[in-house]
Amino acid sequence: MSVVGIDLGFQGCYVAVARAGGIETIANEYSDRCTPSCISFGPKNRSIGAAAKSQVISNAKNTVQGFKRFHGRAFSDPFVQTEKANLAYELVQLPTGSAGIKVMYMEEERNFTVEQIMGMLLTKLKETAENALKKPVLDCVVSVPCFYTDAERRSVMDATQIAGLNCLKLINETTAVALAYGIYKQDLPALEEKPRNVVFVDMGHSAYQVSVCAFNKGKLKVLATAFDATLGGRKFDEMLVGYFCEEFGKKYKLDIKTKIRPLLRLHQECEKLKKLMSANASDLPMNIECFMNDIDVSGTMNRSEFLEMCDGLLARVEPPLRSVLEQAKLKKEDIYAVEIIGGATRIPAVKEKISKFFGKEISTTLNADEAVARGCALQCAILSPAFKVREFSITDLVPYPISLRWNSPAEEGISDCEVFPKNHPAPFSKVLTFYRKEPFTLEAYYSSPKELPYPDPAIAHFLVQKVTPQTDGSSSKVKVKVRVNIHGIFSVSSASLVEVHKSDENEEPMETDQHAKEEEKMQIDQEEQQKTEEQQQAQTENKTESEEMETSQADSKDKKVDQPPQAKKAKVKTTTVDLPIENQLVWQIGKDMLNLYIENEGKMIMQDKLEKERNDAKNAVEEYVYDMRDKLCGIYEKFVCEDDRNSFTLKLEDTENWLYEDGEDQPKQVYIDKLTELKALGQPIQARFQESEERPKAFEDLGKQIQQYMKAVHAFKAKDEQYDHLDVEDIAKVEKNANEAMEWMNNKLNLQNKRSLTLDPVIKAKDIQAKTKELISFCNPIVTKPKPKVEPPKEEQKPAEQNGPVEGQGDANNGSQATEQTTNAAAPTPTEKKLPEMDID
Numbered sequence: 001m002s003v004v005g006i007d008l009g010f011q012g013c014y015v016a017v018a019r020a021g022g023i024e025t026i027a028n029e030y031s032d033r034c035t036p037s038c039i040s041f042g043p044k045n046r047s048i049g050a051a052a053k054s055q056v057i058s059n060a061k062n063t064v065q066g067f068k069r070f071h072g073r074a075f076s077d078p079f080v081q082t083e084k085a086n087l088a089y090e091l092v093q094l095p096t097g098s099a100g101i102k103v104m105y106m107e108e109e110r111n112f113t114v115e116q117i118m119g120m121l122l123t124k125l126k127e128t129a130e131n132a133l134k135k136p137v138l139d140c141v142v143s144v145p146c147f148y149t150d151a152e153r154r155s156v157m158d159a160t161q162i163a164g165l166n167c168l169k170l171i172n173e174t175t176a177v178a179l180a181y182g183i184y185k186q187d188l189p190a191l192e193e194k195p196r197n198v199v200f201v202d203m204g205h206s207a208y209q210v211s212v213c214a215f216n217k218g219k220l221k222v223l224a225t226a227f228d229a230t231l232g233g234r235k236f237d238e239m240l241v242g243y244f245c246e247e248f249g250k251k252y253k254l255d256i257k258t259k260i261r262p263l264l265r266l267h268q269e270c271e272k273l274k275k276l277m278s279a280n281a282s283d284l285p286m287n288i289e290c291f292m293n294d295i296d297v298s299g300t301m302n303r304s305e306f307l308e309m310c311d312g313l314l315a316r317v318e319p320p321l322r323s324v325l326e327q328a329k330l331k332k333e334d335i336y337a338v339e340i341i342g343g344a345t346r347i348p349a350v351k352e353k354i355s356k357f358f359g360k361e362i363s364t365t366l367n368a369d370e371a372v373a374r375g376c377a378l379q380c381a382i383l384s385p386a387f388k389v390r391e392f393s394i395t396d397l398v399p400y401p402i403s404l405r406w407n408s409p410a411e412e413g414i415s416d417c418e419v420f421p422k423n424h425p426a427p428f429s430k431v432l433t434f435y436r437k438e439p440f441t442l443e444a445y446y447s448s449p450k451e452l453p454y455p456d457p458a459i460a461h462f463l464v465q466k467v468t469p470q471t472d473g474s475s476s477k478v479k480v481k482v483r484v485n486i487h488g489i490f491s492v493s494s495a496s497l498v499e500v501h502k503s504d505e506n507e508e509p510m511e512t513d514q515h516a517k518e519e520e521k522m523q524i525d526q527e528e529q530q531k532t533e534e535q536q537q538a539q540t541e542n543k544t545e546s547e548e549m550e551t552s553q554a555d556s557k558d559k560k561v562d563q564p565p566q567a568k569k570a571k572v573k574t575t576t577v578d579l580p581i582e583n584q585l586v587w588q589i590g591k592d593m594l595n596l597y598i599e600n601e602g603k604m605i606m607q608d609k610l611e612k613e614r615n616d617a618k619n620a621v622e623e624y625v626y627d628m629r630d631k632l633c634g635i636y637e638k639f640v641c642e643d644d645r646n647s648f649t650l651k652l653e654d655t656e657n658w659l660y661e662d663g664e665d666q667p668k669q670v671y672i673d674k675l676t677e678l679k680a681l682g683q684p685i686q687a688r689f690q691e692s693e694e695r696p697k698a699f700e701d702l703g704k705q706i707q708q709y710m711k712a713v714h715a716f717k718a719k720d721e722q723y724d725h726l727d728v729e730d731i732a733k734v735e736k737n738a739n740e741a742m743e744w745m746n747n748k749l750n751l752q753n754k755r756s757l758t759l760d761p762v763i764k765a766k767d768i769q770a771k772t773k774e775l776i777s778f779c780n781p782i783v784t785k786p787k788p789k790v791e792p793p794k795e796e797q798k799p800a801e802q803n804g805p806v807e808g809q810g811d812a813n814n815g816s817q818a819t820e821q822t823t824n825a826a827a828p829t830p831t832e833k834k835l836p837e838m839d840i841d
């Protein structure tokens, strides 16, 4: 079973895989470990990753990038609207209200959802992993920004499904990094000791995220996270773009912002310049040829000018750093290390700001580009049954407080309750108890909307169905389990109705009543507590941190509540009935829709495959034309007569022209047929050449064999001791065969030498080889017949025995060598980092 981790970056993605030797970040077909988050649509197929990136300018309107942050957002979302203005491709409102991406694909206008687009990117990453692992990839762990809301997370989950992946966990990017950092550390404090607090800072292309984690042996707990959801490398690029737009606008009288292609080129050049400035403080040129209206533009920039213009951006580095410390109630001195990752932390001023804030050197021990993917692969290995990894527990957190709101019929008002406060450990489940007579709705929402980098605080509505009053007409007790799951997504995971059955025989009504009264009392208490008549939310029962354990604890606790105390003798029985829950999630794709997307993705994969095969078939024709043309006036020249060569060359030229004209865009079969047609002409020439290459060697081998047997015959005749045991008749047969073979060979050689090379040879190399074989199989058994064994005299055996120990010694030596070799083979190569206790089952 494959174990894969995927870092879905705004600009680029990384895939890491777990193997028995450790975690490895894998390269794509361009030998690049970064696959650009880019998809380009064409009239026949899609290109994904690097191939798409190269079309950003040439196919601007149909090349989609920068879509990571459209997950789970409405078209009307202010963020979407702001982004829309700067995109080369078009965003549209889909019938669901969500943001869609409009492109021309297969010569048709198509609106894709962001899930579909991300699904396409994931398809590519899946293929990359499959090519590296040489087996199908299904299970994976995918990273998302720590600040993603439920709608965004669910949207990414849908994208993984569209790509045919089984996402075992959506992990927060900063948590993946913390895992990649912690799991290899051998010197973490013991469980009872004070934990080691480490801050992780990730500034990527689109966002800036900070987390502080507490490490103990085998344990990582995220204490707090903070972020600036729009501060990233691209903001720095935009500063430069803005500057040069103005500069070139004035200098060359160009209105750059109105033209998408020059603007895209400027973006690319500004990003390059930004990177150069990270390594170089001197003046750097910014030259673009034929930039706009055939004008070449040029300017300069240096690091200090750049810093000045980025002052506002750099001021945004500190607040999240301060925030995590405040939230975790830690002082700067409590921080053991500050680890930075993400491309934009390479900007020296960003590094300085972070280092200055903490008053210490920042560490760059982690791979700035690959740490997230590696952490994802580690998490996948931990979750996968196929791997045995050292125990390492990860406790993440709930980034925003989550509340539930419900209608309180008795009070004719709304009640609410914060179920998960900010930074509550996750994953986590809680059981809430309600007293109701009919179905009711729970509305989950983020109760601190100001903190959200997302406009809609609503999470979902959960309708708890089939709630009925008890037989006596009173409210039923309804237990509702709410949870933040492994992906960081909130849900009402189950609901059950506790039915109270009064026993009818041999039981004193009093006691039953008494119990009923107790229940009632509890209800009344709750009622007072909640100031409602119908005892809405009675209590929230906190369970344990681990979800697995939680369930069992929830059960035992339930029993305590449900079963009457022993002293009262059980006269009342309770049973629980599971209640169906209907979810109305914000921006959730329906099951049918999702299935349709999965089906469509399959069709597009097939189309890409067919198109690739068609292109390969076309390339094969083109390649053949060039190859044959070269060879016809080169190595094949002697093997074809002038007339045939001329007509074949002409045919090849025609085919080349055809490829640029009518043959530019033909079905695969047409190219296959074309190639067959050309090969019919080329094949005999090629074969004659091939024969002439192989023939001399074949004749030489036969000649050698003949000579060898003739030598044996002569030696026999000369009474050589070596052959004196052979039979004279047999030797005569060998001589006859060898002579015949010689005659045959000379005859063929003569004929062939007289024959023109432009004609098919009189004899093929394989026939000569067959002749050689025939000769060997006849003569060999005769000439190699072993001599009859002569019993050695007894005394002569002694020296042989004396040789024994010497041989034995030799064996011992060999033995030790063998052991050494085995040890060497088992030892890991020095460059390989071993995954802790990782084995494939």
Ligand code: ATP
Binding pocket: 008, 009, 010, 011, 012, 013, 068, 203, 204, 205, 206, 207, 232, 233, 234, 271, 274, 275, 276, 278, 341, 342, 343, 344, 345, 346, 347, 368, 369
């Ligand atoms: P996100 O994490 O926001 O989803 P991402 O993971 O794609 O985005 P990264 O790959 O971490 O982002 O970083 C890409 C950013 O880092 C780009 O803006 C890139 O220009 C910038 N970057 C890379 N190298 C350097 C450098 N040497 N100097 C300055 N910036 C750099």
Ligand code: MG
Binding pocket: 008, 009, 010, 173, 204, 205, 342, 372
């Ligand atoms: Mg990133």
